[in-house]
Amino acid sequence: MPPVRGVRGPIGTVRYRNPALLAAAVAIIAPLLAACGELTQSTQQPVADNARQIQDLFMPILWISAIIFVLVQGALIYSVIRYRRRSESDPIPVQVHGDTRLEALWTVAPAVIVVVVAVMTFRTMAVQAEAPPPDALKVVVEGHQWWWKVVYPDLGIETANEIYVPIDRAIDVSVESDDVIHSFWFPQIAGKIDAIPGRTNRTLFTVEKIGRYQGQCAEFCGFAHAQMKMLLFAVTEADFESWTAAMKSTPAPQGLAQQGAEIFNTFISPTTGRGCFICHTVDGTSAQGTLGPSLTALGSRSTLGAALIDNTTENLTAWIRNPADIKPGVLMPVVGLDDDQIAAVVAYLQSLR
Ligand code: CUA
Numbered sequence: 001m002p003p004v005r006g007v008r009g010p011i012g013t014v015r016y017r018n019p020a021l022l023a024a025a026v027a028i029i030a031p032l033l034a035a036c037g038e039l040t041q042s043t044q045q046p047v048a049d050n051a052r053q054i055q056d057l058f059m060p061i062l063w064i065s066a067i068i069f070v071l072v073q074g075a076l077i078y079s080v081i082r083y084r085r086r087s088e089s090d091p092i093p094v095q096v097h098g099d100t101r102l103e104a105l106w107t108v109a110p111a112v113i114v115v116v117v118a119v120m121t122f123r124t125m126a127v128q129a130e131a132p133p134p135d136a137l138k139v140v141v142e143g144h145q146w147w148w149k150v151v152y153p154d155l156g157i158e159t160a161n162e163i164y165v166p167i168d169r170a171i172d173v174s175v176e177s178d179d180v181i182h183s184f185w186f187p188q189i190a191g192k193i194d195a196i197p198g199r200t201n202r203t204l205f206t207v208e209k210i211g212r213y214q215g216q217c218a219e220f221c222g223f224a225h226a227q228m229k230m231l232l233f234a235v236t237e238a239d240f241e242s243w244t245a246a247m248k249s250t251p252a253p254q255g256l257a258q259q260g261a262e263i264f265n266t267f268i269s270p271t272t273g274r275g276c277f278i279c280h281t282v283d284g285t286s287a288q289g290t291l292g293p294s295l296t297a298l299g300s301r302s303t304l305g306a307a308l309i310d311n312t313t314e315n316l317t318a319w320i321r322n323p324a325d326i327k328p329g330v331l332m333p334v335v336g337l338d339d340d341q342i343a344a345v346v347a348y349l350q351s352l353r
Helices: 018-034 050-081 098-129 237-248 258-265 313-321 339-351
Strands: 005-010 012-016 137-144 147-152 159-160 161-167 170-177 182-184 193-195 201-206 211-216 229-235
Touching: 050 098, 050 201, 137 161, 137 182, 137 193, 147 161, 159 161, 159 182, 159 193, 161 237, 170 182, 193 201, 229 237, 258 339, 313 339
Parallel strands: 137 170, 161 229
Antiparallel strands: 005 012, 137 147, 147 159, 170 201, 182 193, 211 229
16 A cells, blocks of 8 residues: 555645545645635625525525434434345335324424425515615616626716625615526625516615625526626725716826727728727717617726626737637627727726726
């Protein structure tokens, strides 16, 4: 037998005999650990009342189920072992059926459990169905293949994929869709709400903790469904005020950004017939396209492509050059700008902040 080597880890020493097996284990576990970054999509770490109410319902039901599982499996395993046929010559046991007490017990007990779970569930549903308070912030979120339009109707603000909300204030979200069925889901904040064409669904939550949270479309909606992500920034009321002010100001582009603004607002590629302004809006400019996400204040967003990649010069350049390289299936086409034009448009978009 080869010598046993060990690896000291957070839960003690892991012993292994086979380096290949260890390598395989590392290959499987490492990506899982790498996924445990700052952003989590775990319902087990709620940061808002809505998600906490669901968690507070889920845990007791989980425990009830766990106890039933252990009792039933325990009785089963015990019986299989205790009453197994020990030898070929064992006679067939006496055949019985019907025991009124037992029948009553296993009819009444599940009924009681179901009633208890139902009452707990209805109570949570009633709490979540309450009308929003008068000072709630209204946000309309509309699913598109494959990004999220975000409108603050009372503030006259439209953005995309990144939602800003103040903490400790009720957020009254209307969830809609422009094309197919999507599902609006921030696991740490609230339960899933379907985005259905021609219908408005509602969800209400109050975020309690400042932070940056990740959401994800939770209904298969076509090719790039898995890459239909979004972010929610929960900030102080003061930070929210400055964000809304920034969203409403239109900075005057200078230098290269000025050239980029002209390309963005007027250029149509002679080879493809496409241009930025045909699909995108930048508030306060002549670009008022509605097919793609609003790019108002794009320079202040932290991500691109529906929270897919960081908003850096390199990524924005690569995105404009060929979005499908980064997000296969994306509906944004190659516009047909040359490298100098792309550099100017990037400078312009980054100046919007
Ligand atoms: Cu939108 Cu899945």
